[in-house]
Amino acid sequence: MAYEAAVLAAPRTFELRSIPEPDVAGDDVLIAVRAVNVCPTDIKKWKDDGLAEMLGRTPLILGHEIAGEVVRVGPKADGISVGDRVAVDPVIRNRDAAGNEVLTGIGSAAGAVDANALLLKERGIGGGFAELVKVPAGNVIPIPDDLSYAAASLVEPLADVVFSIEAAEPVKGRRCGVFGLGPMGLLHVEALRHAGATVIGIDPREDRRAAATQFGAHEVASPGSVGGLDCAFIVAGGPALASASEEALKLLHSDGVLVLFASGPQNAALSIDLNRVHYRRQRIVGVVGFRRPDADGAIALLRAGAIDVDRLRHPKIPLSELGRGFAETGTPGTFKFAVDLPGRGG
Numbered sequence: 255m256a257y258e259a260a261v262l263a264a265p266r267t268f269e270l271r272s273i274p275e276p277d278v279a280g281d282d283v284l285i286a287v288r289a290v291n292v293c294p295t296d297i298k299k300w301k302d303d304g305l306a307e308m309l310g311r312t313p314l315i316l317g318h319e320i321a322g323e324v325v326r327v328g329p330k331a332d333g334i335s336v337g338d339r340v341a342v343d344p345v346i347r348n349r350d351a352a353g354n355e356v357l358t359g360i361g362s363a364a365g366a367v368d369a370n371a372l373l374l375k376e377r378g379i380g381g382g383f384a385e386l387v388k389v390p391a392g393n394v395i396p397i398p399d400d401l402s403y404a405a406a407s408l409v410e411p412l413a414d415v416v417f418s419i420e421a422a423e424p425v426k427g428r429r430c431g432v433f434g435l436g437p438m439g440l441l442h443v444e445a446l447r448h449a450g451a452t453v454i455g456i457d458p459r460e461d462r463r464a465a466a467t468q469f470g471a472h473e474v475a476s477p478g479s480v481g482g483l484d485c486a487f488i489v490a491g492g493p494a495l496a497s498a499s500e501e502a503l504k505l506l507h508s509d510g511v512l513v514l515f516a517s518g519p520q521n522a523a524l525s526i527d528l529n530r531v532h533y534r535r536q537r538i539v540g541v542v543g544f545r546r547p548d549a550d551g552a553i554a555l556l557r558a559g560a561i562d563v564d565r566l567r568h569p570k571i572p573l574s575e576l577g578r579g580f581a582e583t584g585t586p587g588t589f590k591f592a593v594d595l596p597g598r599g600g
Contacts, residue, residue, distance in 0.1 A: 276378020434490025
């Protein structure tokens with residue numbers, strides 16, 4: 255038996271390939287993918303010319319925002335049954351001989367890319383841009399029957415946002431600025447509004463500011479034209495990280511919180527007035543990933559209708575057009591390119 259997958263065979267090059275179904279043993283769980291989304295983490299790897307040699311030897315299957323149906327389980331996959339509806343925690347956590355945490359990722363979501371390529375080659379653990387994906391039982395997140403697969407595919411990114419907002423609590427009744435209004439920024443906008451915050455969306459692009467208004471921001475502004483803030487969430491990554499963070503720190507009131515959600519270039523540095531932070535009792539917090547209770551919080555937000563799933567998961571494309579989705583991500587009118595699959599038996 256085989257399954258179809260969009261394989262990253264070279265930088266910026268996906269190929270639809272037929273892949274042998276992996277063995278399912280131990281605590282393995284095989285999932286028929288029903289919904290999966292494109293994430294900026296995927297795009298970084300798709301664009302990375304430095305991976306060319308490795309991909310020639312050991313290709314990757316990307317995609318880690320996954321929801322689907324369990325089709326096979328290993329004998330040690332306790333509490334999980336064929337037919338269960340699930341989302342996926344894509345980070346696999348292990349310890350080395352010295353006891354240090356070693357991360358790998360489903361869909362290359364975490365850890366070294368070459369280690370993730372070996373996951374597929376040696377253990378059959380790939381990513382979600384495929385008909386099937388194998389995951390360890392501990393990475394399965396059960397979803398309720400009233401949550402669609404489309405909504406459940408947002409559990410992972412939304413759980414990251416839940417963790418981010420918790421780092422700044424309390425947010426209710428406070429002016430919260432979201433710097434960077436791509437899809438993750440828009441998830442912050444919706445979740446903060448649901449939590450009772452006054453949400454200000456900040457982005458240099460007019461189309462993204464307009465989108466933030468549609469997603470529920472109370473105010474929008476371009477950088478350099480924002481009033482004072484109680485909380486600031488830095489969702490603008492890459493080269494914008496430092497400038498957005500420095501602007502946000504200047505705008506924070508006393509007892510304000512700056513949450514660094516995005517990452518920047520290697521050795522990204524920040525110039526700050528430490529006395530200002532000290533005397534105003536401000537906090538700077540870094541967050542990455544999520545904890546399992548945050549996934550429960552994400553599911554609760556989705557069930558409450560706090561997230562406009564259909565608007566955020568746009569445009570929808572077939573697996574065969576994944577390359578176009580990656581190339582056009584971030585262009586006006588696009589949010590999260592999404593793939594919905596019909597499912598299949600195991």
